[in-house]
Amino acid sequence: MTELENTQIEINELSLDQVFILLEQQNIDQLQLLLSSALPGQIADILEAMPPTERKQLWALIPESLGSETLTFLHDEVRNALIIDMPAEELIAAAELMEVNDLADMIEELPEPVRQSIEDNLSAEILEHLETSLSFDDGTAGRLMSPDVITVRSDVTLETVLRYLHIHEDLPDYTDGLMVINREGIYQGKLLLNKLLTHHEDTLVQELMSIQHQAIPSLTSEHEIALFFERSNFVSAAVVDENNHLLGRITMDDVIHILRSEADHALMSSAGLDEEADLFAPVIKSAKQRTIWLFINLITAFLAAWVIGMYAETVEKIVALAVLMPVVASMGGIAGSQTLTLTIRGLALNQISSGNTSWLARKEVLIGIINGLIWSAVVAGIAWLWFQDIGISLVIAAAIVINLIAAAAAGIAIPLTLHRLGIDPALSGAVILTTVTDVVGFMSFLGLATHYLL
């Protein structure tokens, strides 16, 4: 049994807690041992979870063989901070080991002299790949692709292919098939390893290759690439130019990276944060990054205050209105954010089109009316128990129904409009929505009160 138990390796050998303890004990040997057997992505996560001093200590202990790949897993801000302190030779060595798309992402962020010295030291082949990569915009298939593709011709037999593969020492990671091209380099299809391994050696490649194995046009966006892989069963796919020339390939690990980044971006931008920012950045830097969001919010808060100010006299006479007004605004905000979230998700999944928008809008407004009626009755009841004033109860009930309807309409209209204008609704949708529900909430509640209760 002992032998059996030994072979069971636990996932995640390297834990953050462990690293903190070993660093504190200055148990460098043990730490180096653990690091040498860890995966680069794991090391990157741990580095990002370290305050600056500890991070530098740990970075110095990472073996050079793991360093370059670790760099590619780090977010921009953390990576750039580490790179600045690296000696030129080390940086060049790391660059040579990187995948071309990672190198392109990194090199764009470097100061010109550092960039130049790296480029001067790259082999002609890597430099050419790097230039191709940089000629495409960030976020396109052309930038994301890697050039390490094994190609075969369609008029050879599997035996020839197998012999050709034997020349290689290893195949690139995520090779689920070989790309079939013609004399001109035009992509023709993919020979899956599955087929190669299960068919007779005399078979010709053209009899087996999958021609329905779509290639990705080089200008396709990351978002479309991710949807495409999710719906297919590919591990890798060819990237082609407008003439169907094979340029490179995109692999499933890129897709995982896209999905993680998209989720990260959605989460962080909803709070006005930059997903590339360092959790342990200097205080002043972080404060500066966050202050813009507070400023935008301040404008909307003063807009709401201004609306209340218009009804200052009413509030002065009936102070219960000041007590209850946050209830109206916040019920609208919550209901509206539900509709907003659904719409943002629908847009991200390409599930909203002119064919279903009106159905969806009608549905959301109806839900607003139903929930508005239910909760306005409850709120009116509580208000009556509290202030014993039937007028206030009726006014707050009406204001809640109005605000929930406005919230539903805004929850659909705001993201659709932002989307059409090319603005990411995940970033600014919530701020605009809350402004609407605050203004409508305060205005309907205090306006109705001014009209009927004074």
Add this chain to the structure above:
Amino acid sequence: MTELENTQIEINELSLDQVFILLEQQNIDQLQLLLSSALPGQIADILEAMPPTERKQLWALIPESLGSETLTFLHDEVRNALIIDMPAEELIAAAELMEVNDLADMIEELPEPVRQSIEDNLSAEILEHLETSLSFDDGTAGRLMSPDVITVRSDVTLETVLRYLHIHEDLPDYTDGLMVINREGIYQGKLLLNKLLTHHEDTLVQELMSIQHQAIPSLTSEHEIALFFERSNFVSAAVVDENNHLLGRITMDDVIHILRSEADHALMSSAGLDEEADLFAPVIKSAKQRTIWLFINLITAFLAAWVIGMYAETVEKIVALAVLMPVVASMGGIAGSQTLTLTIRGLALNQISSGNTSWLARKEVLIGIINGLIWSAVVAGIAWLWFQDIGISLVIAAAIVINLIAAAAAGIAIPLTLHRLGIDPALSGAVILTTVTDVVGFMSFLGLATHYLL
């Protein structure tokens, strides 16, 4: 050139707009043609974007060969609604074509008699796999794994392996290697296809197999599985029981599914929504699902109202307080949500531990103080211009600084506490945080005003 252009196939042939137009035109032939060449995941996305009537029409047009796989891509609520209307034979046929983990997920949701009739009609082999799958909790490696693994022994040559593979007509999707097991079924490592294709036929499996190719314990959570794949370069990994017996394998498409679900869950639950809910569910059903969230919010809103109520007399005397109080509350809410979001993300990535919590808390509070000082000065200035009262300006400045410090502390403490209690901070973190910033905001502002201005 024409030939070349023809081979370039556009990604996403089937667009939602197109389907809506063809359905309206009742152009059934064209629609069936498009559907037959679409990917199941694509069809599922389009079905989910259809109102109920159109969805049923479209579902009836989907060829049976695509239907079962399409079902596995649908969210629970949509899938279950479609299944209820399917004739028993069709449902059984679909079940037989499904992957075991998808079947397990589906069958758990079905009414007992339907479930029984499906189970009665499954082959003994599939039924056994299904029972194994169902014996694991949802969200574990055991439930997620599929049993379609090709195994080899370590003491045979590559030639034997190649001959053995030739017996197969095809290999399962996402096969990047063969699992090496011993006589007792104990997992020993993985023979990568890369190695198989690039080494001499006389080589023994044991010389080539990767033993550092970790297996996943069957009780590992989906979240850990995703992190594990992200950090490695595997396309598939073995799942083993506590004795290291090979049970099945998990593939990269499962990981993409996990990541998508996690992102979906984080987005939807932040607005109190269920990610499995149907965008086009009946109005009453949707209203019911959302109303709980409104109820929870109502409690917190009345808590804020109650705080204001305590200072009703003050507000009655100085109505400017009623006008300005939302500014104090909302600045705290925004600043707090930034800290909260960072902490939630850090927890999700296992980047927060006892080793860095105090560093982080100190940093966030410092940012709160800095931004508090900056914006309280601005707000005090605006308040002075508006109401020409130095007392009000000083009180609101102090209240904003207090609230931003409280927001930072709450933004760290709330998710950490929820996490420790086993509650998902993404679900309830924001509600609790806003309650804190509302209460602290109103209390500090109105409390200070009562003390110093009356």
